[in-house]
Amino acid sequence: MALLSDLVNMNLSDHTESFIAEYVWVGGSGMDMRSKARTISKPISSPSELPKWNYDGSSTGQAPGEDSEVILYPQAIFKDPFRGGNNILVMCDCYTPQGEPIPTNKRNNAAKIFSHPDVVAEVPWFGIEQEYTLLQKDVNWPLGWPVGGYPGPQGPYYCAIGADKAFGRDIVDAHYKACLYAGINISGINGEVMPGQWEFQVGPSVGIEAGDQMWIARYILERITEIAGVVLSFDPKPIPGDWNGAGAHTNYSTKSMREEGGYEVIKKAIEKLGLRHKEHIAAYGEGNERRLTGRHETADINTFKWGVANRGASIRVGRDTEKEGKGYFEDRRPASNMDPYVVTAMITETTLLWKPN
Amino acid sequence: MALLNDLLNLNLSDHTEKIIAEYIWIGGSGMDMRSKARTISKPVSSPSELPKWNYDGSSTGQAPGEDSEVIIYPQAIFKDPFRGGNNILVMCDCYTPQGEPIPTNKRHNAAKIFSNPEVAAEEPWYGIEQEYTLLQKDVNWPLGWPVGGFPGPQGPYYCAAGADKAFGRDIVDAHYKACLYAGINISGINGEVMPGQWEFQVGPSVGIAAADQVWVARYILERITEKAGVVLSFDPKPIMGDWNGAGAHTNYSTKSMREEGGYEIIKKAIEKLGLRHKEHIAAYGEGNERRLTGRHETADINTFKWGVANRGASIRVGRDTEKEGKGYFEDRRPASNMDPYVVTSMIAETTLLWKPT
Numbered sequence: 129m130a131l132l133s134d135l136v137n138m139n140l141s142d143h144t145e146s147f148i149a150e151y152v153w154v155g156g157s158g159m160d161m162r163s164k165a166r167t168i169s170k171p172i173s174s175p176s177e178l179p180k181w182n183y184d185g186s187s188t189g190q191a192p193g194e195d196s197e198v199i200l201y202p203q204a205i206f207k208d209p210f211r212g213g214n215n216i217l218v219m220c221d222c223y224t225p226q227g228e229p230i231p232t233n234k235r236n237n238a239a240k241i242f243s244h245p246d247v248v249a250e251v252p253w254f255g256i257e258q259e260y261t262l263l264q265k266d267v268n269w270p271l272g273w274p275v276g277g278y279p280g281p282q283g284p285y286y287c288a289i290g291a292d293k294a295f296g297r298d299i300v301d302a303h304y305k306a307c308l309y310a311g312i313n314i315s316g317i318n319g320e321v322m323p324g325q326w327e328f329q330v331g332p333s334v335g336i337e338a339g340d341q342m343w344i345a346r347y348i349l350e351r352i353t354e355i356a357g358v359v360l361s362f363d364p365k366p367i368p369g370d371w372n373g374a375g376a377h378t379n380y381s382t383k384s385m386r387e388e389g390g391y392e393v394i395k396k397a398i399e400k401l402g403l404r405h406k407e408h409i410a411a412y413g414e415g416n417e418r419r420l421t422g423r424h425e426t427a428d429i430n431t432f433k434w435g436v437a438n439r440g441a442s443i444r445v446g447r448d449t450e451k452e453g454k455g456y457f458e459d460r461r462p463a464s465n466m467d468p469y470v471v472t473a474m475i476t477e478t479t480l481l482w483k484p485n
Numbered sequence: 486m487a488l489l490n491d492l493l494n495l496n497l498s499d500h501t502e503k504i505i506a507e508y509i510w511i512g513g514s515g516m517d518m519r520s521k522a523r524t525i526s527k528p529v530s531s532p533s534e535l536p537k538w539n540y541d542g543s544s545t546g547q548a549p550g551e552d553s554e555v556i557i558y559p560q561a562i563f564k565d566p567f568r569g570g571n572n573i574l575v576m577c578d579c580y581t582p583q584g585e586p587i588p589t590n591k592r593h594n595a596a597k598i599f600s601n602p603e604v605a606a607e608e609p610w611y612g613i614e615q616e617y618t619l620l621q622k623d624v625n626w627p628l629g630w631p632v633g634g635f636p637g638p639q640g641p642y643y644c645a646a647g648a649d650k651a652f653g654r655d656i657v658d659a660h661y662k663a664c665l666y667a668g669i670n671i672s673g674i675n676g677e678v679m680p681g682q683w684e685f686q687v688g689p690s691v692g693i694a695a696a697d698q699v700w701v702a703r704y705i706l707e708r709i710t711e712k713a714g715v716v717l718s719f720d721p722k723p724i725m726g727d728w729n730g731a732g733a734h735t736n737y738s739t740k741s742m743r744e745e746g747g748y749e750i751i752k753k754a755i756e757k758l759g760l761r762h763k764e765h766i767a768a769y770g771e772g773n774e775r776r777l778t779g780r781h782e783t784a785d786i787n788t789f790k791w792g793v794a795n796r797g798a799s800i801r802v803g804r805d806t807e808k809e810g811k812g813y814f815e816d817r818r819p820a821s822n823m824d825p826y827v828v829t830s831m832i833a834e835t836t837l838l839w840k841p842t
Binding site: 137274283286289301309318356438 | 488489491492493495497500501503505512517518519520521522523524539540541543544545546550551552553554567568582622623704707708710711713714715716717
């Protein structure tokens with residue numbers, strides 16, 4: 129066993145019942161992901177069997193130095209595609225030692241909304257389209273772009289192939305399989321309009337799972353770009369000018385929308401979203417004003433409009449949904465750096481719980 | 486599993502029934518290939534089991550932004566040589582939401598011609614010789630050529646071996662095996678007269694299958710050059726001057742041509758092709774006038790002539806066919822950037838359905 133990779137790939141189950149659990153959480157910026165690992169002595173089948181843990185919150189901007197412990201509660205388990213075997217990834221959320229969610233813990237409130245009986249009855253489904261940009265290490269310039277210059281204009285790159293059109297496919301394909309292995313409901317991938325930009329989709333997932341799965345998928349992606357020596361960016365407008373931004377379009381439906389007469393329910397829901405446009409936009413990601421300009425397949429940030437098959441709208445309804453009279457709709461406003469716990473819970477809250485006064 | 490390769494090579498069938506289907510289509514230029522992937526819940530054995538899908542036609546020059554959905558219909562399945570396992574490549578063609586083929590969809594009309602009873606009865610076979618040129622990334626100068634200069638004149642390179650004569654063989658050989666793995670009827674490869682230029686042949690394939698296979702073979706080739714960091718060109722005359730162009734010679738036969746007395750049928754068919762020379766040339770690829778000069782083993786674009794064993798002719802009949810009184814012939818006019826749906830169906834239409842007025 130002379131090579132590092134032999135050690136990294138060792139199958140521990142041949143030698144011990146112990147396995148490794150990587151506890152993953154969201155740090156103080158609301159976008160930085162953090163993780164650390166611990167050994168678990170015997171097999172478990174659900175997050176509740178895992179011990180709570182803690183970390184140094186003063187090192188992530190989440191607690192003061194004199195009282196730095198932040199407690200991690202395990203919430204969802206996935207197979208670890210990096211360690212293999214019986215090893216796991218554990219999505220956690222963060223609490224004070226007294227049991228209160230810390231301010232950056234957006235999952236706690238989302239979980240409350242998703243356990244409300246009116247919401248549970250409607251079985252909300254989410255399909256989230258996560259766009260992201262790959263950057264060359266050290267220069268932070270998009271992968272495949274000439275340093276000090278620009279590639280040819282957009283047009284040839286969307287879903288393209290070829291060494292002059294697609295940059296970083298190995299990362300994207302490795303991520304696809306790693307997520308399927310982990311148990312994440314990843315439904316597809318594609319190359320995006322801006323060269324060096326890609327997208328993956330997670331869903332349909334029910335309720336709080338959508339947020340859990342999206343965060344772990346982001347974690348797996350950044351672990352893979354780390355291996356590849358490439359930097360991952362969720363900035364919603366990484367390059368100013370005639371280059372597309374990056375979004376996290378969120379597709380949504382409820383039981384009523386998926387049944388006969390659903391199209392009317394959809395239209396009412398979109399109407400309610402329109403009445404709370406400003407509140408949603410404020411929660412849909414920092415820097416989104418650089419992206420939602422009305423150009424590059426977006427609607428202007430101050431405008432709320434919806435349309436069938438209209439990629440320049442805030443909300444797009446697919447032709448299938450229109451034709452069948454039921455289905456789902458796509459909120460195109462969230463930025464790539466949105467928090468999926470916040471966005472999924474807010475769409476649910478506005479459409480199912482909120483009443484216009 | 487520390488390395489990117491371990492994740493890329495993960496055998497998902499050990500962990501899930503899910504498979505990944507890469508949907509492939511032709512973009513707005515008629516030559517640019519596009520693809521994106523989706524998760525399918527379990528393995529499939531025929532295209533009819535796969536769902537129709539859609540893509541953003543406004544990003545490929547195939548639809549306006551306010552009504553951007555283009556629908557893709559799965560038409561042929563191949564094993565995915567990149568993802569392995571039960572994962573598949575799916576060749577698709579493009580329709581409006583109302584079910585009409587979009588203008589760049591050439592398969593639809595070809596399928597009509599091939600299902601015409603008179604055509605089906607004659608079992609048209611095709612063998613297509615796809616030539617292509619490999620270019621160095623960023624400078625777009627042929628692979629193996631000195632940047633800023635030229636290699637020694639043509640002569641030593643055709644079917645040659647050696648670091649000073651054959652450039653890019655790994656791509657060609659990887660492509661050969663990948664195509665056989667995928668289920669494409671690839672019949673051979675060879676190094677071409679111009680250094681950095683290669684050829685593969687697909688066939689004999691019947692009817693519409695010929696073009697489906699050539700398109701997927703082209704897709705696999707560009708995915709491989711992407712990995713190799715080399716640019717793929719189907720330009721019919723990539724370098725001006727005393728350097729060969731690139732063609733897509735199309736070999737053709739019908740049931741009657743392959744049987745006793747077939748040679749007379751062949752001569753009649755060639756006669757009909759001669760009467761529609763201009764129409765065929767117009768459909769045989771953009772830029773062909775730079776290639777069909779009468780030199781470099783081509784016939785002048787304005788001349789229609791045929792001959793046995795004549796590589797300077799528009800149509801060449803092999804000595805075997807002449808001797809046995811039956812067989813096939815080779816239309817040498819199509820350029821490397823021809824659309825095989827157009828060429829194969831047009832040859833069938835002219836020789837089997839069209840009647841001179």
